[in-house]
Amino acid sequence: MSEHIHWKETDLSRWEPEQAWDLVVTNYAHAEIGQLPLYRRISSWVVLGGTLLIVGHLHDHQHGDHHGHPQSASATVEAITNMFDSPEWQIDAAYENTRTVHPGGTPVQLRDVIVRTQRIV
Template identity: 40%
Template sequence: MAPEFDRAYWGDVWTGAGDRAAAMAASPPNPHLIRAVTPLDPGTALEAGCGAGSEALWLASQGWQVTGADIAAEALAIAARRAAERGLSDRVSWVEADLSGWEPPARYDLVTTHYAHPSIPQLDFYDRLARWVAPGGTLFIVGHLHHEEQGHGQGQGHHQGHGHHQGHGGGAHPPAGAGVTAATVTARLEAQGWEIGFAEETSRAMPGRGVVPVTVHDVVVKAVRRP
């Protein structure tokens, strides 16, 4: 049976045995984010499902005022420690929240997420994030590419792999229910009047838990909310 990606599940991930949490905490910022955001003028940003904060901290280092939000307090504790070590604490605030029900106090110039998959359907989760972007602002999504073994739609199948690479979870395939395609993400956004900057399905090699790199398959979407 596929796991329920709820608070208990993510708490276990971040406190559990093994090297998964440590690997995520050691991850460099996502290269897709660097490419997408470098041309933008810094403003306010929300990193949704920030985990140990690699992307939030990179944004802060680039001059963004960042809110890093995650359902797992354990992840946020690691992220806060890393921010302090880098002298970035004044540029990031950490919010413990279940983003499938949370509402932000304000909209953001940038809302971004990397591999976060909650217990609600993945596309519904992205819809929520999209609502939190200020007019003229940017939504940037990096998600798991739907894998055929998962079945159709958003991935309703049985694959038990988890995480976007072995360092994040133990498998190169996405967890059941988390996979999307570029077309399914952009169809929702276009229906809501968004301008798509780019939408890609792409693969890259990442270090695995062992010596052998793994190939990860990503959906990467950058969209702008028309002012």
């Protein structure tokens, strides 16, 4: 199985892959181009029948809940699913998750957005 997994460390906003994949995953990426443009870009790397899995930060900039991240480092479930609202994609899961971390022993609640979509056309 491990011979089928290929790890690549690169600048995703500039990289031009020579192939597409069955599974493309992004976890908490902080692209200079912003979240939605990054998700659109990497979605083109998914083969027909393949899956795109997005796990990202969901910051509330209106209420100061951004932990020092710029507004472009966050996207809502609605914004992401709207981007994939086409006959080409099928949304399999789209939800928010709240988790508690303890940096320095102090509990902090973080919100995440998770979207799994499949290229069907």
